[in-house]
Structure formats: C-alpha cells, structure tokens
Amino acid sequence: MKASGRYTKNSYTKINRFFDQPTTSIQDATFIRYNDTSTDLTYPSTKYSFLSNLGDGSSSTIFKGKNNDTGEIVIIKKIPKKEYWVKELQILKKMSDINSKRILKYVDFFENQKYSFIVTAYYPGFDLFQHIDLNTPYSERKGMAILVEMAKSIKICHDNKIIHLDIKCENYLVNGDVIFSESGELVGEIILIDFGHSEIYENDPVSKLKQGYSYGTSYYVCPEAYYYKMYSSKSDIWSLGVCMSMLLTGEFAYYGSKREYYQNCSDCNISLDKEISKGAYSLLENCLNPDPRLRPDIDTFIERAEKLL
Numbered sequence: 598m599k600a601s602g603r604y605t606k607n608s609y610t611k612i613n614r615f616f617d618q619p620t621t622s623i624q625d626a627t628f629i630r631y632n633d634t635s636t637d638l639t640y641p642s643t644k645y646s647f648l649s650n651l652g653d654g655s656s657s658t659i660f661k662g663k664n665n666d667t668g669e670i671v672i673i674k675k676i677p678k679k680e681y682w683v684k685e686l687q688i689l690k691k692m693s694d695i696n697s698k699r700i701l702k703y704v705d706f707f708e709n710q711k712y713s714f715i716v717t718a719y720y721p722g723f724d725l726f727q728h729i730d731l732n733t734p735y736s737e738r739k740g741m742a743i744l745v746e747m748a749k750s751i752k753i754c755h756d757n758k759i760i761h762l763d764i765k766c767e768n769y770l771v772n773g774d775v776i777f778s779e780s781g782e783l784v785g786e787i788i789l790i791d792f793g794h795s796e797i798y799e800n801d802p803v804s805k806l807k808q809g810y811s812y813g814t815s816y817y818v819c820p821e822a823y824y825y826k827m828y829s830s831k832s833d834i835w836s837l838g839v840c841m842s843m844l845l846t847g848e849f850a851y852y853g854s855k856r857e858y859y860q861n862c863s864d865c866n867i868s869l870d871k872e873i874s875k876g877a878y879s880l881l882e883n884c885l886n887p888d889p890r891l892r893p894d895i896d897t898f899i900e901r902a903e904k905l906l
Contacts, residue, residue, distance in 0.1 A: 644707065645673060645716065656680045657793070661719065670719040671704055675712050682713045688759055688792045689715065695757060699750040701770075701790040720788060725769040728776055729844060734871055740844040741877070741905045742783040743776070748837060748902060750789035752895045755830050762794040762812040762828060764836035766843060796828075815855055820862045820887050831889035834898060838884025846871040850885060863887045876905050 644665060651659045651672070657680070662673040676682045689703035696702075702718035725743070734740070747769060754761050761768075773785035794812040812818070812828060819835035821827040842850040846869050851861040861868075865887055873881070880901050886892050893901065 645671070645714075647673065654793075662716070669704075672717045672719050674715040674717070676715065678708075678711055678713060680713075682715065684797075685793050685795065686713075686715055688795050688797060689717070691757065691759070691797070692754075692792070695753060697750075697753050698786055699746070699788060700753055701788060701792070717790075720770045720772040722771040722773050722785065724767055725771055725776075725787065726766040728771060729766055734847040735844055737845060737874060737877055738906055739777060739781065739783075740841070741902050743787065743844055744837070744841055745899060745902050745906070746783065746787040747789070747840060748895055748899045750787070751833050751837065752899060754789070754795075755833070755895050758798050759792075760796045760798060760828065760830050761789065761792065761833050762796060763791060763814060763817075764833050764840065765814050765817045766840055767814075798830075816849060816858060819889065820859055821889055823859045824863075829889055830894070831892045834884050834892045834895065835889070837898065838881055838892075841877075841881050841884065842869070845873050845877060845881075850881065874905065876901070880905070 646663045646665055648661045648663055648670075651661055653659070656676065658675045660673040660675060662671050663669065664671060686706055689701070692700045693703040703715075704718055705716035707714050707716070729735075735743070747764075750769075751761060751764065768789065768791045770788045770790055771785040772788055776783065776785035776787075778784045813822065813832075813836070817836045817839050819828070819832045822832060839849065842848060848870055849858075850867045850869060851858050852868060853861055862885065865882070865885065867882060867885065869878075880893075880898070883891070883893055884898065
C-alpha cells in the first residue's frame, strides 16, 4: 500500500508546545472499573467446533467456528487467561443490548482452565483495509461516504460512553459482496469490530484525559497517547482522521519513522501527494490537531462530512 512509504521519508520538526505541558496539568476522567460476577460463563467444550484459524493478534487468536447445536457459523476469539478479557466481554455485552447493524454482534462466551473464548457473529464479506488497499485513493464522494458510516459506528460508542481506542480500517468489516453498487452508491454494511482496547467512561470532558494506559496501533494512535499515554473520546477522532487521509489520498498524512512521524503530528505538518477539496482538507486538519481539545466531536465530524458527499 502506498502509505507504507510514508515511514521512510526524513522530516524532523519541533514538538508542539501543547506537549511541553506537564502531565499533572491535565486531570483524569472518571472511568468505570470492571468486576465480573456472572456465574453463567462456562459451557461444555462440545458446544462449538473450531473450523479454521483466521489469524493471530497481539494477545489472541481468531477462529472461524460453528455452533454444533444450531449450525450457525461464528467467530471465536481465543484469549489466554493472563490477558485482561473481562472488559472486552462487558463492552460487547453492553453493545449487544444496543443491537446496531454497525457494531460487532456478541453471541456467547465460554472458558476452560487456560483460555477464555468470546464468540461473535460471522460476517461473510471482507475487511475494509483489504478493500482500500486495492482501490484507494477513492473519489472524494466515495471516500466520504465510507467515512460517514465509520463515524456513525463511533457515534454509537460515544453515545453509550464507550471509547473504542483502536479505530483503523482493519477494524471495520464490510458485510456484503461489494461496498459500492455499479452506480456508485454505498451498499455494503460497514461494521466496527475489535473492542479489546476499548474503555467505558462515566464522563469525558474535553479538557480532561485519562492517563497511564497504552492502547491502539502505531500511526493511528494520537500524539497525546504516544507522548503521555493519555486518551479520551478525541483519541478516536484522531484515528478517524488517519483513516480519512488513507481513504481520500491512499497515504498517511505524515512522514517518517515512528519518532519522526509523531514529531510531524505534533507540529501538524500535513503533507499530501493527492489534492483534496478545501472542505475535506479543513476537516482532516481539524481531526489531526495535536491538541485534542480542538478536534471536533463525533457529531460535528458527521455533520461536516455529510456536507462533502
């Protein structure tokens, strides 16, 4: 993918003054702690069959499986007991109550002595990253249509006091054979998955960030997380801005190795090879503002993005 070339270019810039502030000047938001007291978590090992290994994550393995009672095809996420799976399980259960087609559907949970297994719905389409790897850059109208759908899934999270914290194109599935019809209309359902890094919060004021937690994927993670391990709902906006750059230009918005990349992020030194409209550039620049307090919230992003369709 074109974006990989961004990591190799040399571009040193000075870190923005925002990051020169002492970390103690930003207070912590209040976050909910997780205590699992349910008693119905274990099922007989014969309930599900493992059909194939779909891939390995940093702390889990993903399988395609089958419910032996119903024949339903499912996805089974296998997590070692040493990993912290309770939070992800509770978030998936919470999101399941919302029952949105834009959010990964929780199905079941079981465990044995060594592993926990989270069962979710199987979607027969493809992941968004695979698609954009072959098709970017999109026309601005098509790219913004995808971004609006991505943002609406984030809005569901934020409206229900959940920060995803790993927004990237790889964490969206397209449920369907195609994403656009022959006439150019968006027809594939775009579904947000992987809540392994997510957090539930009681309040999330713009001026207060949670500190001391590593999350997400390099080059999608916001600068305040890279420098100070701070995050808020505005972290998802930064990551959505990175996705926006990839969809509209086929490139990341910044150059460099990891250190150089985040120095450029901090200085808001955006460099694009493909020209985009003034409105799209303004929105991208706002999402990638190094000061999270100046990024738009998700409702504002959707409102501005829909005007660009």
